[in-house]
Amino acid sequence: MGKVDSRRILHPDMGAKRITLNWAVSEPGHEFPQHVHDYSDDTFLVLQGQVDVRQGNSRKPLLTGQAAFVPSKQIHGTITTGTGTAILISFQCPPDLALYTGARDSSQPGAAPPKGVITPGAVQLLQFADKNGFFTNPQMGSKCVAAAHRKLQPGERFVAESAGDGEEFLFVWKGAIIVDWKGIRHKAGERETVFIQGAAQPQVISDSRGETIVIQVQAPPASSGH
Numbered sequence: 001m002g003k004v005d006s007r008r009i010l011h012p013d014m015g016a017k018r019i020t021l022n023w024a025v026s027e028p029g030h031e032f033p034q035h036v037h038d039y040s041d042d043t044f045l046v047l048q049g050q051v052d053v054r055q056g057n058s059r060k061p062l063l064t065g066q067a068a069f070v071p072s073k074q075i076h077g078t079i080t081t082g083t084g085t086a087i088l089i090s091f092q093c094p095p096d097l098a099l100y101t102g103a104r105d106s107s108q109p110g111a112a113p114p115k116g117v118i119t120p121g122a123v124q125l126l127q128f129a130d131k132n133g134f135f136t137n138p139q140m141g142s143k144c145v146a147a148a149h150r151k152l153q154p155g156e157r158f159v160a161e162s163a164g165d166g167e168e169f170l171f172v173w174k175g176a177i178i179v180d181w182k183g184i185r186h187k188a189g190e191r192e193t194v195f196i197q198g199a200a201q202p203q204v205i206s207d208s209r210g211e212t213i214v215i216q217v218q219a220p221p222a223s224s225g226h
Contacts, residue, residue: 003030004080009193010169012095018167018219019145020095021193024088026051026080034077036116040092041144042070043136044078045128045215047173049086051078053125055118065129067147069136074123075116089171093145093219138221146221150214152177152206161222164199168218175212178205 003026010021024032024044034054045067052059053068054077061081062068070076080086128135128149135149136142150158152175160179162168170177176189181202188194196202206212 003027004032004078006032009089009171010091010195012097015197016095016167016195018094019169019217020092021169021171021217022090023191024086024090026078026086026088028080028082028084028086030080032078034075034114036075036114037070037072037092037096038098039072040094040096041072041142042068042076042090042092042096043142043145043147044068044070044088044090045147047087047089049080049084050082051080051086051088053077053123054079055123058118060125062125065127067126067128067135069124069126069140069142071122071141073116075114075118076123089215091145091147091169091217142221145217145219147218148216150204150212150216152204152212152214154206154209154212156212157203157205159201160196160204160216162196162198162200162218163220163222166198166218166220166222168196168200168216170194170196170204171215171217173213173215175206175208175210177212177214178207179203180205 006024010016050063131149132151136147171193172188179186179194179202
């Protein structure tokens with residue numbers, strides 16, 4: 001929306017029912033217009049660069065390695081700041097179908113302003129890059145989805161747990177992974193995504209000579225939460 005180059009990675013048209021994943025690239029001064037998700041919680045991560053989270057006339061900085069958790073009905077948008085290109089990923093749970101029709105784009109000529117609320121403290125700004133594990137979970141208010149930042153050394157592994165009716169994705173920001181489930185292996189490199197539906201507990205193995213960084217997102221959060 002606006003001047004931000006935003007693209008779908010996971011979406012309902014490809015069968016996603018609980019979660020979406022979007023990729024956004026923007027330059028300083030570009031704005032992702034303020035909007036509202038009526039029934040969806042929104043989480044976005046700054047992988048590179050910096051933005052301001054805008055709510056009405058209020059702006060708060062969000063830097064590389066930080067994320068924003070936005071509950072449903074909260075007005076929000078971003079303005080790219082700093083001196084370089086910003087790269088973000090975002091995910092909504094459950095999927096906001098109106099987002100993909102352009103109906104949320106308040107920057108269009110004649111578009112109505114977003115109808116929502118701005119509740120002080122409702123939008124949470126979080127650190128994720130210094131974590132090696134989950135940084136959103138039901139305890140902090142994210143009841144629909146849990147997100148983890150995984151830092152893996154060569155050959156290191158973890159178990160990606162998905163509920164029977166759940167969905168999960170593994171987005172590789174740096175390095176490469178192998179996802180092994182019952183002897184079937186899938187490989188993913190930088191900026192690639194593995195999408196998992198239904199009950200599964202695959203092994204995720206670093207397949208890089210250096211550090212691998214993976215963003216793991218579960219919807220709903222798995223019971224173990226590790």
